[in-house]
Amino acid sequence: MTSPALPGDPNPSGDREAAVLDAAATGFPAALSDLGQLVRIPGMAWPAFDQTQLERSSEAVAALASGTGVFDDVRILRAAIPGTDEVGQPAVLATRAARNGKPTILLYAHHDVQPPGDDALWETPPFEPTVRDGRLYGRGAADDKAGIMAHIASIRAVAEVLGDDLELGIAMFVEGEEEYGSRSFAQFLSDNKDALRADAIVVADSGNWDSSTPGLTVSLRGNARFTVRVRTLDHASHSGMFGGAVPDAMMATVTMLATLWNADGSVAVEGMIERDAQTPDYTEETLRDEAGLLPGTSPIGDGTILSRIWNKPSVTVIGIDATSVAAASNTLLPEVTVVISARVAPGQTGEDAYAALEAHLRAHAPFGAELTFSDVDLGNGFLVDTSGWAVALTREAMRDGYGVAPVDLGVGGSIPFIADLVREFPQAQILVTGVEDPHSRAHSPNESLHLDTFRHAVATEALLLSRMNDII
Numbered sequence: 001m002t003s004p005a006l007p008g009d010p011n012p013s014g015d016r017e018a019a020v021l022d023a024a025a026t027g028f029p030a031a032l033s034d035l036g037q038l039v040r041i042p043g044m045a046w047p048a049f050d051q052t053q054l055e056r057s058s059e060a061v062a063a064l065a066s067g068t069g070v071f072d073d074v075r076i077l078r079a080a081i082p083g084t085d086e087v088g089q090p091a092v093l094a095t096r097a098a099r100n101g102k103p104t105i106l107l108y109a110h111h112d113v114q115p116p117g118d119d120a121l122w123e124t125p126p127f128e129p130t131v132r133d134g135r136l137y138g139r140g141a142a143d144d145k146a147g148i149m150a151h152i153a154s155i156r157a158v159a160e161v162l163g164d165d166l167e168l169g170i171a172m173f174v175e176g177e178e179e180y181g182s183r184s185f186a187q188f189l190s191d192n193k194d195a196l197r198a199d200a201i202v203v204a205d206s207g208n209w210d211s212s213t214p215g216l217t218v219s220l221r222g223n224a225r226f227t228v229r230v231r232t233l234d235h236a237s238h239s240g241m242f243g244g245a246v247p248d249a250m251m252a253t254v255t256m257l258a259t260l261w262n263a264d265g266s267v268a269v270e271g272m273i274e275r276d277a278q279t280p281d282y283t284e285e286t287l288r289d290e291a292g293l294l295p296g297t298s299p300i301g302d303g304t305i306l307s308r309i310w311n312k313p314s315v316t317v318i319g320i321d322a323t324s325v326a327a328a329s330n331t332l333l334p335e336v337t338v339v340i341s342a343r344v345a346p347g348q349t350g351e352d353a354y355a356a357l358e359a360h361l362r363a364h365a366p367f368g369a370e371l372t373f374s375d376v377d378l379g380n381g382f383l384v385d386t387s388g389w390a391v392a393l394t395r396e397a398m399r400d401g402y403g404v405a406p407v408d409l410g411v412g413g414s415i416p417f418i419a420d421l422v423r424e425f426p427q428a429q430i431l432v433t434g435v436e437d438p439h440s441r442a443h444s445p446n447e448s449l450h451l452d453t454f455r456h457a458v459a460t461e462a463l464l465l466s467r468m469n470d471i472i
């Protein structure tokens with residue numbers, strides 16, 4: 001992708017890019033202070049929290065969007081939640097039409113945050129933005145209010161330098177319920193399809209390789225979560241009376257669950273596939289440190305460590321209903337209920353993986369135990385098509401914005417709404433970027449943003465917007 005050169009001007013885009021980077025750097029303190037103001041608003045989409053805070057945060061984001069001066073229209077909108085009579089949380093939609101046949105870019109982030117959890121575990125109050133050791137601490141400081149501010153700060157920089165030469169179409173969509181399952185997201189996309197249509201979509205809600213090395217997220221695992229009830233008896237009995245002659249539900253459950261894994265802890269479910277792809281080096285020592293593995297405990301799985309997290313499935317039992325330790329008595333349990341959460345390799349649908357899991361459990365239910373499946377929740381993984389021009393442009397912008405070549409990242413978790421984006425806008429190139437680094441602790445106490453990562457992310461996005469504006 002080259003910029004149009006004017007006769008007599010030896011390097012017009014180079015000078016302009018330097019000016020854009022300058023403007024991004026000069027505007028950085030203001031961006032950080034605006035980010036702090038957003039962090040002060042405790043907007044959480046859970047019904048237990050004060051929902052008017054989400055109105056406040058959407059209004060604050062709308063004001064920031066209007067303040068850039070580039071948008072033709074800035075609105076706060078809600079969409080219906082399909083299958084209910086409720087509406088979703090307020091989202092900000094800001095749009096400007098492309099001029100002179102230039103492309104349009106859609107910038108996504110979310111303004112809602114995770115609940116803070118136990119306040120006592122925070123070193124400084126969660127909604128009090130605090131800078132310590134080069135990081136900004138606070139709930140949402142990284143996830144994902146810094147994503148919002150990366151968009152705003154980069155737009156400010158290009159608007160300042162390019163003025164009327166900014167011909168790029170820009171849409172900004174900042175939703176208010178990502179942490180609560182994006183329940184109105186698909187409806188929002190279809191309600192606002194024309195306003196959101198773009199050539200490339202930046203989803204600024206992921207991470208980087210480390211605080212100084214940018215990452216472009218190119219794969220995400222899907223998920224399959226469900227509840228299974230295991231029954232063997234129609235009533236509880238004294239274990240001394242029938243123990244040894246009839247199976248209790250716990251015995252059936254643990255025997256069945258044990259078949260989900262091979263001896264090395266890898267998944268043993270026929271039909272759950274894995275993806276074959278290269279992964280960067282990542283040592284067992286780093287894994288031990290980042291995951292908090294106890295000294296005598298070994299990792300699980302086979303293949304490179306990152307392939308286990310990025311490209312292979314995993315199965316975890318995340319909940320169990322049975323008699324508690326305090327209430328234990330010498331009784332044969334008639335039923336046990338467990339919640340199973342599986343991560344699905346990119347390339348396999350959640351539906352497909354769930355079918356394999358259900359078939360496996362039915363085939364391995366011992367002693368003819370009765371199984372009932374319910375509360376199935378599925379999300380598809382995602383593989384980015386990295387062949388498009390916008391991906392190449394983003395990688396170059398990352399290299400120049402950070403001064404370090406980007407790493408292609410897989411993510412072990414899921415961003416299920418990306419599948420909605422792909423379905424609604426199949427032609428758009430999806431660019432999953434972000435401002436987090438491995439120490440950001442999104443969703444946990446003491447969430448923080450590395451200020452250098454943020455600075456470089458703003459520079460990167462400003463370069464990306466400026467270079468997209470040069471496309472003819």
Ligand SMILES: [Zn+2]
Pocket residue numbers: 110143144178205
């Ligand atoms: Zn997020």
